[in-house]
Amino acid sequence: MxxxxxxxxxxxxxxxxxxxxxxxxxxxxxxxxxxxxxxxxxxxxxxxxxxxxxxxxxxxxxxxxxxxxxxxxxxxxxxxxxxxxxxxxxxxxxxxxxxxxxxxxxxSLQKLSPLIPALQSNWLMMHVTVMLLSYATLIFGSILSIVFLFLFQSFSLNILLNQLDQLSFRSIGIGFPLLTVGILSGSVWANEAWGSYWSWDPKETWSLVTWIVFATYLHLRLTQQWDGYKSAILGTVGFFAVWICFLGVNFLAKGFHSYGWFH
The missing domain is CATH 1.20.120 (Four Helix Bundle (Hemerythrin (Met), subunit A))
Structure with missing residues (x-):
């Protein structure tokens, strides 16, 4: 089945x-x-x-x-x-x-296995679900930024470009608070499991980098009127930050969240 x-x-x-x-x-x-x-x-x-x-x-x-x-x-x-x-x-x-x-x-990682004691917590559902939804919405918004840049260089489609820009902004605007809640809930869970709110684990570090990138995107968009081409560039940077956070550290680093598949 x-x-x-x-x-x-x-x-x-x-x-x-x-x-x-x-x-x-x-x-x-x-x-x-x-x-x-x-x-x-x-x-x-x-x-x-x-x-x-x-x-x-x-x-x-x-x-x-x-x-x-x-x-x-x-x-x-x-x-x-x-x-x-x-x-x-x-x-x-x-x-x-x-x-x-x-x-x-x-x-070995595809097979289901019992949760280790540290993961047997009520924080599991909230933290992982919120983080996955934040990744999905941020990736979607970032991909729209990439499409915006491609169409901006190739075509003159003002209505479509504006719609892409607005939808990218809305998606990132939803994903950022979800990412924030996910990081905060993960910190509380980490303290409960390992006695420390923050340990600079590779996943934690790149989550913070990703948070800073999108915080900068929203700050400049809301206070400096960085829309269209400028915000699309930042959204594209965010695309790579999310992918490194979600997959990159799993390949290259070992930590509480990852297993260093290339090691």
Whole structure:
């Protein structure tokens, strides 16, 4: 059942990416609807996979960024401009994460295992869930910034550029307070588990770097009217900060949050 659900989610996400790209490049409107249906299929497949694995191990596996991105897609796809633009961005990102989790993460880390005593806390649900949602919304907002820069250099689409800019700002504006709450709850949990609020663990350090980048983005946007091109540059910097925080330290560093897969 686990393999069936995992393979189904990969299939639905792949189909969604293809459908949205056909809609984007060939302007065949029916594929926009097909892409959204495929996203729903992928989201449900991953949701039931999480339920299945949670029942097996008696704790809910929360660290699924691919599911979080498809969930964000279903929320944002109802905004002003056609949802195929969002789908063309998020579907391949979710597919990449899904494939990465299946084929690149070491098999020992893919297997479910009992929670160690330090993780058996009421803070688990809040901290991990909030952090995953913050990563998803920040990544989405940052990707829109990258798309803005690409279109800004290539086309003169003022209405579309403004919509991308505003949606990127809204997404980052939601993701930043979630990141803040996630870091604070993690600090309280760390003190409960290890007797210290902050230990400069690689994940903690890059969470702080990511927080500073997006705090700068919002500060300059709100106080210095840094919108459009300037804020898109900062959003793009944030994109790399989030990915290093979410995946990079897991490859290169060892700590409470990561296992140094390249070591």
């Amino acid at each position: 686990e393999n069936l659900l995992n393979n189904s989610s990969f299939f639905f996400l792949f189909c969604s990416m293809v459908f949205y790209w056909i809609r984007a490049f060939f302007n065949i409107s029916i594929f926009s609807s097909l892409g959204k249906k495929a996203i729903i299929g992928g989201n449900l497949s991953m949701f039931f996979l999480l339920i299945f694995r949670g029942i097996q191990e008696k704790h809910f596996p929360l660290s699924n960024l691919s599911w979080s991105l498809t969930f964000i897609h279903l929320i944002y796809s109802n905004f002003q401009f056609s949802d195929f633009i969002i789908g063309s961005i998020l579907a391949p990102t979710a597919l990449f994460l899904n494939a990465f989790a299946s084929f690149q993460i070491p098999e």
